[in-house]
Amino acid sequence: MSGLKNSPFGKRLRASHRDVDDEPSSPTKKRVYTVSTSTTSSTTTAGPSKVHPVFGIGIPSGSSSTPAFDFSSSSRPSTSSDTRGPESPVEQGHGVVFSMPRVAKEYGDRFVPSKDSGDLRTSFHLLDEGGPSTPSKNRIIPSESDAQKEQANAIFNSILHNEVTPPSPQRAASPTRPVAGSVPPSTPTKRRLFRYNTPSNPATPSRRLDTPTDEAYSMSPVRAESRKLLESPRRQLRSVCKTPYRVLDAPELADDFYLNLVDWSSTNVLGVGLGSCVYLWTAHNAAVSKLCDLTSTNDTISSVSWVQKGSTLAVGTLAGRMHIYDANTLKILRTYQSAHSQRIGALAWNSHVLSSGSRDRMVHHRDVREPSQRPFRKCAGHRQEVCGLKWSGDSASGGAAGNAMLASGGNDNKVCIWDLRGSARPGAGAQSGEDIPSDTPVWKFHEHTAAVKALAWDPHVSGVLATGGGTQDKHIRFWNVINGTMLQELDTGSQVCNLIWSLTSHELVSTHGFSSTTAQNQICIWKYPSLSMVASLTGHTNRVLYLAMSPDGETIVTGAGDETLRFWNAFPRRDGILSGPMSGAGVPGVAAGGGAAGGKLDYGRLIR
Structure with missing residues (x-):
């Protein structure tokens, strides 16, 4: 009963008792409360009284209202183990005495749990509002797949299918009854009913127990197909190395x-714009050379791009x-001052x-x-900055002009x-200095909700x-530019900074930045x-904003705001052995993930 004593209800009960004790005695109305260890009784002297039909307590006849609930804590209905229940009130003198038997444990008419004991939702297994949760309709952000586990699951499913539902054996066709009327009636010939002889050409049994591969001699718990x-x-399985085999410092990237x-x-030359300079890194010997420095013109590099075939590099500022x-002679060919x-x-x-x-x-x-x-043509289809450009047919059509789409x-x-391809070069208009703008692209896709650079x-x-x-989109979308439809979309959960296709397999590489x-x-x-x-490759500490692929399609290089280039x-x-122009980034026969200690790849870690 210590819990009831310290509960708010017990405190109010004790307070009410003190209020009653402090009241001045009245000659017409007197309340007497008697508490004992054996019984709990309450005596009220108020002249003639009656029993309340609901609470079962005595009410003075002169009172028009029921007594307060705080005053009748001992008079609540009880469901004790005693089958006799609470006794009826007995009149004694000028009052009513309530006498109740001793109760081992008291139960109320309702159970009010204490919130101090723990979480109600956990203690009483209450369900969340709205019932059981339903799966989200949005696509779950994919995680890296385990190729070995997928292969093992496929083999297990095949074996389980063979063992549980084996293919049914070939059954002989059921004999068919000849159609009535097809055979003309004839007089039966006289012959013996029983004839005992051995067939001249017995049928060969379908199962030969003399073969050692018969299932009867197999010690394996699975079938022959399994x-x-x-x-x-x-x-x-193709394994992807999760660590870069070379890291170059790229200050001011x-x-x-x-x-x-x-x-x-x-x-096989990597071009990198660092601040006001452009540096070239030759892959086969790790040599670094400075192509240009625009510090004197107070300008900064903003883009670089190699021609498909050759050593010509375009630089934007x-x-x-x-x-x-x-790039071979490190000399400038021409400049467009107001491009x-x-x-x-x-x-x-x-x-x-x-x-x-x-x-x-x-x-x-x-x-x-x-x-x-x-320029011989201008395209004005965007309302904000153009941050991505890619020509199709770079490798398929050899980059021939007029045979690709942009x-x-x-x-x-x-x-x-x-x-x-649908526009002719300007004639006299171009010679007179007039530009021919074009504001109508072949297709214009509006599904993205953030800037499209990749x-x-x-x-x-x-x-x-x-x-x-x-950042606000995080999707990779695939388009069919022939009919202008979207083929698929993928929610990556991260800002998509760059995309590039593999040349040797039908796979796509994406680099990411801010993520949810x-x-x-x-x-x-x-x-x-x-x-x-x-696979998912990590190592950069900033957004991976730059991506390029080696000419043989085996190596990718990524650049980030952490001022590093990772290969x-x-x-x-x-076969796991690199060959060709990127043989171990310069050393033929170096295994994948080159850059082994003591190899010829250790030419230094600085690109400048």
Whole structure:
């Protein structure tokens, strides 16, 4: 009863007792409360009284209302173990005496749990409001798949299917009764009813117990089909190294989502824009050279792009200038002083046609063979900065001009598809200094809800484009630019900064930045079209804003705001040995994940 004594109800009861004791004695009304260890009684002297029909307590006849509930704690109905129940009130003198038997344990008419003991929802298993939760309709953000576990589960399911539901044996066809009337009636010939002889050509039994491979002699608990499946050679799984085999320091590598400062040439030279300079890193000997320095012009590099075949590098700046360099001789070929009115954040080559996207919302196309500084065509399909440009057919059609389509992504969350094949070069109008703008793209996609910088054309399927949205979108979407439809979409849960397709397998690499999950700044490899994650590579401490691939398609390089360049062996050869122009990043025969201690890869860790 200690709980009842310290409860608010007990406190109010004791307070009421003190109030009653302090009242002045009245000659007409007298209350007497008697408490004993054996019985609990309450005596009220108030002249004639009656029993309340509900509470069962005595009420003075002169009172028009029931007594307060605080005064009748001992008079509540009780469900004790005594079958006699509470006794009826007995009149004694001028009052009513309530006499109750001794109760071992008192139970109230309702149970009020104490909140101090713990959580009510946990203690009494109360369900949440709204009933059982239903699965969300949104796509769950995918996680890295375990190829070995998937293969083991597939084998287990096949064996389970063979053991539980084995294929039914071939049954002989049921004999058919000849159709009535097909055989003409004839007189039966006289012959013996029983004939005892051995058949001349007995049928060969279908099961031969003299073969050692018969199931009767098998010691295996599974069937022959299951044993054959277990003993058959399995496909060798591709393993992706989770650590970069080389890390280069890249000071002043800008942490700007709208810039493109890293590109890898077909001649195996990496171009990187650092501040006001452009540096070249040769992969086969790890040599570093400075291509240009724009410090004297008070300008900063904003984009770099190699031509598909050759050693020509285009450089865009924050001031809107565009320079073209020869990487072999480290000399400038030509300069466009007023290529754009604002910074040039994206560059893309299509053979001799150089396309540039700027913060002035325009896309300009120039033929580098012509002496004119003015573009032969302008595309004005975006309402904000153009931050992504990619020509299709870079490898499929050899980058021939007029045989490809251009995809542009902007800060207005739009993706535009342009086709230059339907327009002729300007004639007299261009010679007189007039520009021919075009505001009508072939397709314009509006599904993204954030800036679109990541663009990648599928080299294996013609007309398939992959696009990635920024922080507010986090989706990778796949488009069919032939009919203008969206094929698939994938919620990555992170800001998509770059996309690139593998040249040796139908897989896609994406780099990420800000994330709604715990994993941030990761590099993901996706399998297409299942869109399952093959691997997730981590190591950068800032957004992975820059991505490029080696010419042989085996190595990718990523750059981030942490001012580092990391080289990943994302698509190694089947035999695990690198060969070709990126043989161990310069050493033939070096195993995947090159850069072993003491190898020729240790030329230093600084790119500058």
